Amino acid sequence: MNALVTKFFTLLVISSTVAAAQVTDDWRTFAERTAFRETPRYGPTLEYCKRLDAASDWVALQSFGTSPQGRDLPLLVLSSEGAFTPEQAHATGKAVVLIQSGIHPGEPDGKDASLMLAREIAITKSLAKLLERAIVLMVPIFNVDGHERFGPYNRINQNGPQESGWRVTSQNLNLNRDYLKADTPEMRAMLRLFTDWLPDLYVDCHVTDGMDFQYDVTYAMELYRNIDDEVAAWITERFLPPMLAGVNRSAHLIAPYIWPREYNDISKGFMSSAATPRFSTGYGAAQNRPSLLIETHMLKPYARRVSATYQVLLATLETVNGESDRLRRVVREADQRVIESALIEPPAYLPLSFRSTKNARDWTFLGVKSRKINSEVLGTSLVVFDSEPEVQTVPYYAGSDVVDSVLIPRSYVVPREYTAVIDVLRAHGIRLRTLTRPLELEAHLSRLTEPRWQAEPSEGRHSLRFKSAESSELRTFPAGSVVVPLDQRTGKIAVHLLEPRGPDSFVRWGFFDAIFEQKEYAEAYVIERVAQEMMARDTTLRLEFASKVRSDSAFARNPWARMNFFYQRSPYWDSSLGLYPVARISTTIDPAFLE
Numbered sequence: 005m006n007a008l009v010t011k012f013f014t015l016l017v018i019s020s021t022v023a024a025a026q027v028t029d030d031w032r033t034f035a036e037r038t039a040f041r042e043t044p045r046y047g048p049t050l051e052y053c054k055r056l057d058a059a060s061d062w063v064a065l066q067s068f069g070t071s072p073q074g075r076d077l078p079l080l081v082l083s084s085e086g087a088f089t090p091e092q093a094h095a096t097g098k099a100v101v102l103i104q105s106g107i108h109p110g111e112p113d114g115k116d117a118s119l120m121l122a123r124e125i126a127i128t129k130s131l132a133k134l135l136e137r138a139i140v141l142m143v144p145i146f147n148v149d150g151h152e153r154f155g156p157y158n159r160i161n162q163n164g165p166q167e168s169g170w171r172v173t174s175q176n177l178n179l180n181r182d183y184l185k186a187d188t189p190e191m192r193a194m195l196r197l198f199t200d201w202l203p204d205l206y207v208d209c210h211v212t213d214g215m216d217f218q219y220d221v222t223y224a225m226e227l228y229r230n231i232d233d234e235v236a237a238w239i240t241e242r243f244l245p246p247m248l249a250g251v252n253r254s255a256h257l258i259a260p261y262i263w264p265r266e267y268n269d270i271s272k273g274f275m276s277s278a279a280t281p282r283f284s285t286g287y288g289a290a291q292n293r294p295s296l297l298i299e300t301h302m303l304k305p306y307a308r309r310v311s312a313t314y315q316v317l318l319a320t321l322e323t324v325n326g327e328s329d330r331l332r333r334v335v336r337e338a339d340q341r342v343i344e345s346a347l348i349e350p351p352a353y354l355p356l357s358f359r360s361t362k363n364a365r366d367w368t369f370l371g372v373k374s375r376k377i378n379s380e381v382l383g384t385s386l387v388v389f390d391s392e393p394e395v396q397t398v399p400y401y402a403g404s405d406v407v408d409s410v411l412i413p414r415s416y417v418v419p420r421e422y423t424a425v426i427d428v429l430r431a432h433g434i435r436l437r438t439l440t441r442p443l444e445l446e447a448h449l450s451r452l453t454e455p456r457w458q459a460e461p462s463e464g465r466h467s468l469r470f471k472s473a474e475s476s477e478l479r480t481f482p483a484g485s486v487v488v489p490l491d492q493r494t495g496k497i498a499v500h501l502l503e504p505r506g507p508d509s510f511v512r513w514g515f516f517d518a519i520f521e522q523k524e525y526a527e528a529y530v531i532e533r534v535a536q537e538m539m540a541r542d543t544t545l546r547l548e549f550a551s552k553v554r555s556d557s558a559f560a561r562n563p564w565a566r567m568n569f570f571y572q573r574s575p576y577w578d579s580s581l582g583l584y585p586v587a588r589i590s591t592t593i594d595p596a597f598l599e
């Protein structure tokens with residue numbers, strides 16, 4: 005404990021520069037040349053990438069797509085054998101690691117650390133060993149348009165660089181909420197990159213806001229119920245111990261991502277639970293890939309943050325090199341388990357939503373002293389932080405309880421007219437089939453009722469809550485219906501999208517809002533006649549209506565509800581209202597009906 009505190013103080017006085025080998029002045033990065041006061045714009049970033057490409061046989065600069073404002077999305081491929089395509093890379097048998105920076109361009113630490121790391125790997129070759137058992141993909145700036153909304157006032161909490169990019173895209177969307185719904189061209193491009201290269205490990209670099217503490221950098225990896233058990237075991241047993249040890253050997257303190265259970269009260273402790281697939285880590289988990297979230301701390305000076313990110317990336321790549329074969333085997337076996345999970349009897353469950361565990365253990369937390377002040381600005385009390393270190397033992401609630409799960413069907417059938425949904429499924433690399441002839445199948449259906457939309461938009465959409473009732477019926481599906489078989493490695497992604505109750509499902513994000521709209525209405529004087537005829541024919545119905553009028557005063561006072569009572573029981577009612585049009589199929593579809 006004392007050693008760690010000493011380490012903290014040491015950090016305050018030494019300039020935390022990366023222990024790079026002899027770098028000629030010529031190869032210093034833009035950030036290094038400014039002593040980390042500045043970070044390069046898109047242009048100089050790309051210039052440096054081009055120089056790396058031109059100077060080294062180990063580097064290829066590619067574009068993996070185009071932003072809405074027309075910028076190329078840059079990808080650096082680092083391979084000591086020049087395996088610059090996914091096919092060549094996979095043929096080497098090496099692990100593929102994707103390091104992504106600038107999903108939030110106001111947090112450019114990953115970009116500047118990556119450029120330095122690429123130089124040490126491919127130019128000075130002081131870190132050439134990192135390519136012995138790995139191929140490294142670097143996306144220095146994912147959100148390129150947001151990056152070019154550049155200025156000094158984009159990150160009020162953050163201690164440098166002087167200017168940086170903006171959090172969201174030119175369409176004002178947050179890419180780190182867009183993994184599943186894939187509304188943005190940038191995310192569509194990333195999903196294509198992910199599908200083509202299928203990295204064995206995914207890294208996403210950020211800067212965190214929030215309370216102050218001693219740690220320069222925190223990390224998160226999915227471990228709790230939303231990821232294959234063996235992948236989680238690999239992370240816990242094989243990856244984290246050497247990776248964290250590697251970072252701790254440097255001058256940086258690292259801790260799990262700090263997520264207080266109660267704002268302004270550290271004594272209540274911290275938690276760590278499962279991320280949903282809208283986030284990079286949750287998405288990686290659903291793709292069976294260990295995904296590392298790196299979050300440097302906003303209050304630490306930029307040089308120190310870049311250095312911390314660099315050390316985490318270095319320790320990550322060192323660990324992957326030592327674990328290359330095992331990592332590749334573990335993730336491929338997890339893929340195979342997803343395929344088998346759609347074929348077993350009885351069917352398996354896939355957990356969809358989670359809450360943090362109620363079981364805590366002690367955590368020795370390296371915080372800083374804090375005190376409560378009365379804030380004139382807020383008109384309430386407020387916690388402020390001092391620079392003096394303080395070690396506290398706090399409860400740490402690490403783990404998830406499953407709140408909701410679904411049975412995994414063999415396949416889904418999506419009506420061909422839902423083209424936006426089918427496009428997104430394709431964007432995730434999900435293999436789709438088509439019915440060549442009409443086919444009768446037992447269909448498991450959901451009827452969704454009582455939809456309630458969020459009043460305020462979130463990510464350009466109004467998400468909704470609803471109730472759901474399940475039923476089964478024999479249904480004839482027309483030729484052209486799109487079949488989503490789940491015996492494929494992306495099966496979990498399909499379930500998360502297509503099960504309405506999933507927290508990031510198509511229904512939740514509003515892709516199916518129109519199914520809730522009643523499109524035909526009865527005139528009162530028409531339903532009056534129809535209702536009288538119905539009651540004359542059906543005494544039970546007459547009694548049921550009378551009973552409801554007596555027992556339900558709100559109903560009795562509502563002419564619209566009274567009218568609908570009969571309209572819903574008439575043959576004119578639209579029986580598809582609220583009926584989720586995607587069917588679950590729990591039997592094997594005869595391949596003769598599919599193309």
Ligand SMILES: [Zn+2]
Pocket residue numbers: 108111209210211
């Ligand atoms: Zn971020």
